[in-house]
Amino acid sequence: MGNTTVVIGVIGADVHAVGNRIIDYALRQADFNVVNLGVMVSQKEFVDAAIETKASAIFVSSLYGQGELDCRGFGDYCKEAGLNNVLLYVGGNLVIGKSEFAPVEAKFKAMGFHRVYPPGSDIAIGIEDLKADLGLGK
Amino acid sequence: MGNTTVVIGVIGADVHAVGNRIIDYALRQADFNVVNLGVMVSQKEFVDAAIETKASAIFVSSLYGQGELDCRGFGDYCKEAGLNNVLLYVGGNLVIGKSEFAPVEAKFKAMGFHRVYPPGSDIAIGIEDLKADLGLGK
Amino acid sequence: MINKKMPLNEFMALREEVLKQWVTGKEVDLSEAIAYQKAIKESKRFSFKLNQAVNDKVTLIQPRAGVALPHEHKKLLKVLQDEGGADLLPTTIDSYTRHNRYLEAQTGIDESIRTGKSLLNGFPAVNHGVGVCRDIVEYLDVPLQVRHGTPDARLLAEITLAGGFTSFEGGGISYNIPYGKNNSLEKTITDWQYVDRLVGYYEEQGITINREPFGPLTGTLVPPCISHSVAILESLLAAQQGCKCITVGYGQCGNQIQDIAAIRTLELLTKDYLNRFGYGDVRITTVFHQWMGGFPQDEAKAYAVIAWGAATAVLSGATKVIVKSPHEAFGVPTAEANANGLKTTKQLTAMLKDQVAFENPLIKEEMSIIEEETRCIMEAVLNLGNYDFGLSALRGFEAGLIDVPFAPAQCNANKALPARDNSGAVRFLDFGNLPFNDKLKDFHRKKLKERADTERRDVSFQMVIDDIYAVSKGHLVGRPR
Amino acid sequence: MINKKMPLNEFMALREEVLKQWVTGKEVDLSEAIAYQKAIKESKRFSFKLNQAVNDKVTLIQPRAGVALPHEHKKLLKVLQDEGGADLLPTTIDSYTRHNRYLEAQTGIDESIRTGKSLLNGFPAVNHGVGVCRDIVEYLDVPLQVRHGTPDARLLAEITLAGGFTSFEGGGISYNIPYGKNNSLEKTITDWQYVDRLVGYYEEQGITINREPFGPLTGTLVPPCISHSVAILESLLAAQQGCKCITVGYGQCGNQIQDIAAIRTLELLTKDYLNRFGYGDVRITTVFHQWMGGFPQDEAKAYAVIAWGAATAVLSGATKVIVKSPHEAFGVPTAEANANGLKTTKQLTAMLKDQVAFENPLIKEEMSIIEEETRCIMEAVLNLGNYDFGLSALRGFEAGLIDVPFAPAQCNANKALPARDNSGAVRFLDFGNLPFNDKLKDFHRKKLKERADTERRDVSFQMVIDDIYAVSKGHLVGRPR
C-alpha cells in the first residue's frame, strides 16, 4: 500500500491534535502514504492537498462539535474539484452533545461522506474499511 | 401532647433498626408518648399494643422491600379490632426497587393507611402531619 | 455450643434433623455433593480466585443481588458478570428464608410468578432446592457466594453447598446481632458451628469452601474495633470447625486513614489470633464494604460515594470490595443500576491498582489505636469465657464488652454510642461497658471534644443523629447547619 | 512584548484599535465599566470567593458550560448553580470567537436560532456584547469567569470585563500552544500583556479581577514540570502588568501521589518566583482540573473518573476544582449531565473536606522531583531570555527547553514525549531538549525501565499510545493486553 496516499487533518477551527497524531501513526504502520495537514484545516486545504498528492482518500476529523458547520458542502466541493474517485471518511465527535449516531451518520452521508465514524472509534476499523473500499488485500 | 400515644415499629421480618430509633427519639422530643415495638413486628402486635395503650396513631415502618406482602389487609385488620379512629401511617422503602411514588402511595392507601411516606422521608414531616390530623396546635 | 471440632458422628446425626426442616432437604446427598463440587473448575472456585487476587495484588469486585425466580436470577447475575464485570457473584437470599419462614417464602415465589415481578428481596434458595442452585452456578463463569443474614442457616448451607456455591457468608454473631431481635446468641453460635463443621467436612474431602463473617454488622457508624472483634471471634469459631479459607470484612466508615488502618489491622489481628490458637494454616483475605449506611438519593451523589469506597478499598489493599448501586437509597437495584455500581468500581480498582499504597504516619497511629482497642476487647472477652470461643462471645455480649451500635438484637447491650470526630473518623461518645483502658478513653474523649469545640456545641446524642444522616445529606461529619 | 508594565497612554491608544475589531467594541466605556464592577457585591466576586475558600479550607467546584444563545445560556448556568451546586460559574466561549472569526460566530448564532439548538460549542460573548453579558451576570448568584482558549483575547476581555465577569482564564502561552497552529508566540504574549494590563487597570481602580493561566495545556500526559513552568511564566507576565489575584492550574495525571505533589509544588514555586521578582503581594490560589484526557464512554465509568478527580482535588488542597461530566467522551454535556458531574464532585468535596491532608514521604519525594525539574526549566529559560519574562518564554519554546506534549502549535518543539511509569505517574520517555540534569534524566529512565521490565517490552512510542487510550479503556497505565 506504499503508493496509496491518504490526506488527513482536523477541519475548521478545531485544534484537537492527539487523535490526528495517532491516525497518522496508524496509517503509516499500515503502510499508507500519509499527508497530514494537522489541525485547523479548511475544506480548500484538504482538496488542494488531495489533488496535489493524487490521494485515494481523505480522512477528515472533527472533534470540537462544530463539524456540522465546517463540513457543509464538502462532498460537492470535492466533486467540483474533480475528486470523484476519492474516498471521503469523517470521524470524531461530529456534532454537539451526546446523541444517537444514526441521524448523525445520515447527516454526514448527505454531505457526501462515504463513511462516518462515531465518537472514540478505533482507527483500526477505519483502516480496515479503507482497505476494503480500495480493494486492497489484508 | 404528653397524653397522645403513638405505637411505632418495623413490620414483618424486617430488622432495620436505625430509622426506628430516630423516629422514637423524634416523637419523644415532640412530646408524644411512644410505644416502640422495635423491629420484626407482626400486624397482631401492632394492633394489640394500640388497643392496650389507647394509641392515637400507629407508625409502621418497612424498609426491606417486602412491605407490600407484610402490610396486606392491615387496615381491615385494624378495623376488625375496633381501631377505627387510630391513624395509620406507613413509611420507609415500601416496595422492592426504585420506583415512582404515586402508585406505591395508592397501593398502601388502598390497604387502609391514611398517610404514606416515600423513602428517606424526614420524620419531622410525619410529625407535622400527625399534629395536623389530630388537630393538635404547633 | 462446643469448644472443639464437632465429632463426625454427632454432626451426621444432627444433619438428619436439619435436612428435614423443609422438603428440599432430602435432595442433599453429601457424597454426591462432594463429587459435584470436585468437578467445579478452579476459575469458578472462590478460594482460587481470592488467592489469585492476593498474588496479583488486585482488588476483586462483587455485587449483591437476588430475585425470587430462578430464570430472572440467572439473567440478573449474567448481566452483572458480563456488563458489570463482576469478578465474583453473589446470591442474596430473601428475608423470609433468612428467618426460616419457608412457607411465606413460597407465597412470595407464587405471588412473584403471578404478578410477574419479584416480590421477595432476594433468592429463596431453600425453596428452590439443590438442582436449581446448580443450574444457576453452571450458567455463570465466575464463582458464586451465598449472602444472606440468616441466624439459623444450616439448611441453607446444606442446600447451597450441595448446589455448587463455593463461598458462604455469615456467622453466629454477625448474622444474629444486626439481623434479628430475639435470637439467642448461644443458639445462633451453635447453629453456625454446624455450618462451619459442614464446611470443615467439605475441606476434609479436599473441597475448600470460602467462609466470610459479615463485617459491617449494622452498617451504621460501627467503629473498627467492634467489627474486628466479631470477625476474629467468628474466624476462631470457624477455624475450630475446620474452615481453612476465611475472608474477614469491614464496612467503610468514610475517613480514609481510618479505613485503610482498619483493613490492615483486620488482617494482621485475625492472623495473629488464629496463629495464637494454633490455626496458622488458615488463609485470611479481606473484604471492604462500600459505605453501608444511608445513601444519598441523588444518583450522581451515590456514584461519588461508590467511587470513594472503591478507591479506599484498593488503597487499603483489600482482597475484594462489595459494591453498592446508585439506587441504594431507594430499593433493590435493577440489573442495570447494579451493573453501573460495578462499572464505577471496576474503573477505579483498575486505575488505582498500580498505585503504591500509602505509607503514612497517621495510618500507623490509627492502626495502633485500632489494635489496642481490639486487643482490649478480645482479651477481656476471652478471659471472661475461659478461652472457649463461643462462651467468650456469649459472655462478652452479655457483659457489653462487645457492643454493636444500633443493633436490633436484644442480646446486644446497646449502651455504647459512636460519633464522628472532627476529621470524620468514628469514635465512641459513650463507652457503655467496653473494656477500654483510660488511655484509650482519654483519646476518644479528646477527639470528640475537638469536634464539639469546632462546632461550638456539647457532645450529645444530637451529634449521633446528625452523623447518621450526614452521608445521605452530602457530608461525612454531621455538623450543625 | 515588553518587559515592564505597559504605560497607560500606550495602553489607552491600543484600546482604540482593539475596540474596533467588532461592532460591539464600541459598547465598552471603561469608566462606566469600572463603576459597574464596583457595584457588584462581594459574594459575586471571584477574588472574594477564592479568599474565603482558602480561609475555610474548602475546595470550590466549577463546571465548564456555554451555548450559543443568551436565554439558553442563562438557563444552563442557572441549572448548574441551583441543581449542580456550582460555587463558581463559567462562560465557555465558542471556537469561532476563540479564533476571532466573529462572522462565522454570527452564522452559528443565526443557525442556532433557526434550528432551535446550539450549533456553537460555546457562548459567543463578543457578538452578543456588553449588555447581554451583564444580563447574564445579574441573573446569577455566584461569580462568573470567562473560559475559552483564545490566542488573541483582547476584545473578548474588554467586553466581558465591562460585562461584569470577575475572572478571566488564559494566557499568552497556555492559550496559544494547545489552542492554535500558526500563532506567533510573540504576538500571543503581547496580546495577553494587553489583557493583563487591562486587568491591572481595573486593579488600579480598586477592582480585583482574578486571572487564571490555563493549567492543563493539551490535557494529555502533560508532566507537572511543564505545566508548572508555563503557569509560573504566565503569572510573572500577569503580575508585571498589575494583576494581583492569580489562580494557577494543573490537570490531573491520575497518580494520586504525583497529583498531590503537583498542586503543592505549583503553589510553592509560583509564590517563590513571584517573590523573587518583587511580586510578593500577588495572591496565589490553585485550580485542579479533573482528568483532561480521553474519557470512558460508559457513564458509570466516567463518574468514577470524575469522583477520583474530586477526591484528589480535595486531598491536594486545591482552592477549586474544574469538573467534567459523564457525557465527556461524547460531546458538550446537557445541563443535566453537567449538573450531575457537579453533584458527584460536591458530594466528595464536602465528605472529604474534614479529612486531614496526607503527609507522606512519597509525596515529599515527588515534590522534590517536580521542584527540581521545574527549577531546571525555569532557570534555563530565564537565563536564555535575560530575565525578560516574555522573551524567556519565546526563546525557551524555540529552544525546546519547554515542550508541551501533543501540542498543535508550530512554535512548540514537540520533541519531548511522556509516558507513565509503573505506578502511573507521568514521566518522560524522550526528553527532547528539556534542560534536565543527569540525575533527573536517570530518574526518569529508571522509572520507565521499571515499567518496561514489568511489561516485558521495550520503552517505545507504543507505550505512549497505550497510555493515551488507557483511562478511556478503564486503566491508568496502558499495559499490553
Ligand code: B12
Ligand atoms: C443500614 C442498612 C442495613 C443494615 C441494617 C442494620 C439494622 N439492623 O438496622 C443491614 C446491613 C443489616 C441491612 C440488612 C438488609 N437490608 Co438494608 N439497608 C440499610 C440502608 C443502607 C440504610 C438504612 C438506614 O439505616 N437508614 C437511615 C435511617 C435513619 O433512615 P430510614 O431507615 O430510611 O428511616 C427514616 C425514614 O425512612 C423515615 N421513616 C421510616 N419509616 C417511617 C414511617 C413513618 C410513618 C414515617 C412518617 C417516616 C418513616 O424516618 C426515618 C428516620 O429518619 C438502606 C439503604 C439506604 N437508605 O441507604 C438499606 C436497605 C433499606 N436495605 C435493603 C435490604 C434489601 C436489606 C437486606 C435484605 C439486605 C441484603 N440484601 O442483605 C437486609 C434485610 C434484613 C432484614 N431482614 O430486614 C434495601 C431494601 C430494598 C427495597 N425496599 O427495595 C435497602 C433500601 C438497600 C437497597 N437499595 O437494596 N440493611
Ligand code: B12
Ligand atoms: C484532550 C481534549 C482537549 C484538549 C486538546 C488538546 C489538543 N490540542 O489536542 C484541549 C483541552 C485543548 C481541548 C480543547 C477544547 N475542547 Co476538547 N477534548 C479533549 C478530550 C478530553 C480528549 C480528546 C482526545 O485527545 N482524545 C484521544 C484521541 C486519541 O481520540 P480522538 O480525538 O477521539 O480520535 C480518535 C477517534 O475519534 C478516531 N477518529 C478521529 N477522527 C477520525 C476520522 C476518521 C476518518 C476515522 C476513521 C477515525 C477518526 O480515531 C482517533 C484515534 O484513535 C475530548 C473528550 C474525550 N474524548 O474524552 C474533549 C472534546 C473533544 N473537546 C470538546 C470541546 C468542546 C473543546 C473546547 C471547545 C473546549 C472548551 N470547552 O474549552 C476546546 C476546543 C478548542 C478548539 N478550537 O478545538 C468537546 C467536543 C464537544 C462536542 N463534539 O460536542 C469534547 C468531546 C469534550 C466534551 N464532551 O465537551 N480539548
